Every structure is written in C-alpha cells, then in structure tokens.
Amino acid sequence: MPDASPAKWHLAHVTWFYEVMLLKPYEHNFKFWNSQFAVLFNSYYNGVGDKHPRHQRGLLTRPTLAEIFEWRKNIDARINSLFKHNHAAELRWLIQLGINHEQQHQELLLTDIQHLFSTNSLLPSYLLKDKRPTACLEEFKWLEGQSGLLEIGYQGDAFHFDNEAPRHTVFNSAHALGSTLVTNADWLLFIEDKGYQNAQWWLDAGWAWVKAENIFAPLYWSLKDDGSYCHFSLYGQRKLVSQDAVTHISYFEAEAFARWASKNIKAYAGARLPTEFEWEAFATRQHAADLFGKVWQWTSSNYSSYPGYRPWGGIAGEYNGKFMINQMVLRGSSAYTPAGHSRTTYRNFFPTHARWQLTGVRLAKD
Numbered sequence: 001m002p003d004a005s006p007a008k009w010h011l012a013h014v015t016w017f018y019e020v021m022l023l024k025p026y027e028h029n030f031k032f033w034n035s036q037f038a039v040l041f042n043s044y045y046n047g048v049g050d051k052h053p054r055h056q057r058g059l060l061t062r063p064t065l066a067e068i069f070e071w072r073k074n075i076d077a078r079i080n081s082l083f084k085h086n087h088a089a090e091l092r093w094l095i096q097l098g099i100n101h102e103q104q105h106q107e108l109l110l111t112d113i114q115h116l117f118s119t120n121s122l123l124p125s126y127l128l129k130d131k132r133p134t135a136c137l138e139e140f141k142w143l144e145g146q147s148g149l150l151e152i153g154y155q156g157d158a159f160h161f162d163n164e165a166p167r168h169t170v171f172n173s174a175h176a177l178g179s180t181l182v183t184n185a186d187w188l189l190f191i192e193d194k195g196y197q198n199a200q201w202w203l204d205a206g207w208a209w210v211k212a213e214n215i216f217a218p219l220y221w222s223l224k225d226d227g228s229y230c231h232f233s234l235y236g237q238r239k240l241v242s243q244d245a246v247t248h249i250s251y252f253e254a255e256a257f258a259r260w261a262s263k264n265i266k267a268y269a270g271a272r273l274p275t276e277f278e279w280e281a282f283a284t285r286q287h288a289a290d291l292f293g294k295v296w297q298w299t300s301s302n303y304s305s306y307p308g309y310r311p312w313g314g315i316a317g318e319y320n321g322k323f324m325i326n327q328m329v330l331r332g333s334s335a336y337t338p339a340g341h342s343r344t345t346y347r348n349f350f351p352t353h354a355r356w357q358l359t360g361v362r363l364a365k366d
Contacts, residue, residue, distance in 0.1 A: 001356070004112040004116065005108070006060070007109060007113065009041065012068045013042075014102040016038065017101055018098050019033065034071070037063070037071070047315050079095070100159060100161070110126075111336060111356055111358065113126055114126070117234075118220060123232055137243060140268075142179070143176055143179050145176055145177050145278050145286075148172065152277050161319070162311060162320050162321065163303075170277045173366065175364055178362050181290050184240055184246050186257075187218065188229070189265065190260055190261070196215060196217070202256045203255060206252030209352075218246060218253065219249070220233065220247075222237075246360050247295055248357070248358065249355055250353050268363055269365075271363040272363070272364055273298055273299055273300040273361065274300065274364035276301035276331055277301070278299075296337075296348050297359075298330055298359060301328065304324045326351065329348070331348070
C-alpha cells in the first residue's frame with residue numbers, strides 16, 4: 001500500500017532524522033555515514049534534497065537490516081558524544097523533537113504491520129495478548145460540552161508540536177458530546193440498513209469513494225458464510241465483538257454514519273461529528289469513557305493553522321505546516337499511541353479516505 005512503509009524503512013528514516021537534524025548542523029567535521037542514505041530515507045523534506053519515491057519503499061532490498069542497525073549504532077554514539085559537550089537549548093529541543101518523531105513512527109509501524117499482515121491469506125497474528133480497543137460498557141448518554149468563548153491550544157513549556165499552538169480564543173455554540181465511542185453494534189445497524197448502499201447519507205466525494213472502492217464495511221471486516229462478521233487486527237482474525245469500539249473507518253464513513261444515526265437511532269437523534277474545539281474543551285473537563293488510548297476520533301474540523309501560527313525554523317519547519325490542507329483533524333489517541341502523545345491539544349490529521357489507522361468516532365449534537 002502506498003501509504004505504508006516497511007519496518008526496515010521506519011528504522012532507517014528515524015536514524016536519518018537524527019543524522020540530518022542534529023548531527024549535520026552541530027557536529028564538528030560532520031560526514032554522512034552514507035550519503036546515498038540521505039536520499040533513500042528522506043520522507044518529505046524538500047529542503048533537504050531528493051527523495052526515494054514513497055510507493056517504492058517496499059522495493060528497497062538494500063541496505064540490509066544489519067547495515068541499518070550498524071548505522072543506527074553509529075548515530076546514537078555520535079549524538080551521545082555531541083550532547084555531552086553541547087548543551088545548547090536548540091540542540092536539546094531537537095533531541096526532544098527526534099524522540100517524539102520516533103515515537104510517532106512506532107505507532108505508524110504497528111498500523112503498517114497490521115495492513116501488511118492483512119494481505120497475507122494466513123492472516124497471522126503479530127501480538128499474542130489481546131488488548132482490543134474495547135468500548136466502555138456503560139450506557140450511552142449526552143454530556144454537556146463547554147460553550148461560549150474558550151481558550152484552545154497548547155500553553156506551557158513542555159514539548160509539543162507546532163500545530164498545537166498558539167493558544168487562542170474560539171467560540172463554541174451550546175452542544176453535547178457522547179459519553180461513549182460508537183461501537184461495532186451501532187455500525188452493524190448502519191450496515192443492515194444498507195447505509196453503504198444509500199447515497200443520501202454520504203457527502204458527494206464520499207459516495208464516489210464508496211462506489212469506486214466497493215466499500216461495504218470498515219477496513220479489516222470480512223463477512224462469513226453464516227452472515228456474521230470477523231475483524232482482523234494485530235491479534236489475528238477474530239469474531240467481531242459487538243461492544244468493541246468501531247475501528248478503521250474513514251472520515252467519509254464517520255460523517256455518513258453520524259447523518260444516518262441522527263435519523264435512525266433514537267439515542268443519537270441530532271448526531272453529528274464534533275468540531276476539534278468542542279472535543280478539546282470537552283476533554284479538559286469531562287471524564288467520559290475512552291477519550292484517550294482507544295481510537296483516534298474524527299472531528300468535522302479541517303486541518304489548518306491556528307491564528308498566529310508560525311512554523312518552526314530551519315528544516316523542521318516542514319514538519320507539520322505544509323500539510324495543512326485537504327485533511328481532517330482527529331483527536332484523542334489510539335491503543336497504539338505512545339502515552340506521552342495522549343494530550344488534549346494533540347492534533348492528528350489524515351485525508352478523508354484514510355482508514356488504515358486506528359480511527360473511530362465519538363458523536364456530538366447541537
């Protein structure tokens with residue numbers, strides 16, 4: 001899949017990041033371990049130079065994994081040596097950025113492995129202990145959100161990504177958010193009501209996507225001969241559990257489900273997707289189930305900059321800012337997200353059709 005990268009490439013790319021972002025500008029008499037690696041393992045940094053085509057990363061049989069481990073060992077030793085003699089604030093910040101960047105790739109690595117294993121007819125399991133992103137079994141109810149003028153965005157001295165700031169004022173109209181995530185049982189009702197076959201629930205682009213890709217259920221769902229569904233995860237192929245949070249849905253699907261549920265499930269009357277500002281304000285005050293650590297939750301907000309946003313300087317300026325178009329914001333975190341990234345201001349983002357990440361939905365209403 002063009003969006004996924006091999007495990008070896010992930011390891012090489014985060015090694016490249018430390019080499020280019022930290023060693024190149026700060027190390028005396030810097031020299032690349034291998035100058036060709038600077039092309040092979042550049043992801044999207046146009047300011048650095050050429051890149052290997054993303055959709056061809058899986059064809060890189062060389063360097064070997066052993067060579068990449070050797071390279072990484074060298075880079076780690078050089079960074080440790082550099083940091084012993086240079087305590088500049090900028091270098092300290094870049095090391096924090098590198099660590100947080102590597103943690104993001106740890107999450108991507110798991111979702112990429114899940115997709116890779118799903119294409120194997122053996123449907124192998126990657127993990128043994130089952131920690132499915134289960135939903136809370138408590139009864140769904142609407143919880144009042146924060147309305148009026150509110151302060152949104154990161155404030156403080158700890159590490160945060162550029163797209164989380166600056167803190168600024170927004171206005172939320174009166175609204176409520178769901179106390180629980182949407183479940184597989186909810187989604188089965190949508191499927192049984194032929195939600196994927198009824199254009200009235202879909203955005204035009206979403207309907208075109210459904211037809212072109214022959215979408216009939218969330219990603220990794222498969223229909224058995226007896227009419228029941230199975231779900232594939234890092235734990236292999238399992239019978240679908242109705243009370244688990246629905247996962248691996250696109251923005252198109254989340255938005256269509258909200259429209260359908262608003263009209264067809266009494267408890268969800270008036271449902272829609274929350275804005276990212278409603279979600280953030282809600283998460284700072286409410287103790288609702290599964291805000292973090294289960295699934296990334298789609299919002300209705302387009303991914304764009306906050307008022308007063310300034311990209312980071314240097315090469316790091318390409319980190320988030322240039323992607324602020326044609327994508328939607330997700331909030332929360334998933335079962336695969338490193339714990340330190342589960343904060344109320346964290347902004348994830350993906351195109352409207354993406355669903356290989358651990359994505360789900362929490363409903364809102366006016």
